[in-house]
Amino acid sequence: MTSKKRGRPRTGIKPLVSARLEPSLIAQLEEWALHQGIKRPEAIRRLIQKGLEVDSTLSPNHDE
Template identity: 50%
Template sequence: MSTSIKKAIPKKRGRPATGKDPMLAGRVPAEMIEAVERWAAQHNLTRSEAIRRLIQLGLDVECN
């Protein structure tokens, strides 16, 4: 009797992706982070959302 050999599907390594958008990272001075956090608190936003909105505001001003 012959036995069948099943091919094992290899497991993917690492944490699964949480979002579809690419991540952007950079170094920011502590004073700027504090200013962003204050702005975020005034607008009831998370730090990430505040950074995205501030970048968009800067791009909108530059393009007009």
């Protein structure tokens, strides 16, 4: 008899990424999310995307 695996089954789509954050950074994140009217996961996705967009505009040779 095979044992049943715990937790949600993997889908292979949108894999989970986790990180440890300082309490002060979490507080800033929560405040930003509140002002945007979104939840923490969406705030993290948007802030990462914003950071990547800014980085690509600052380094013109990012493809090399």
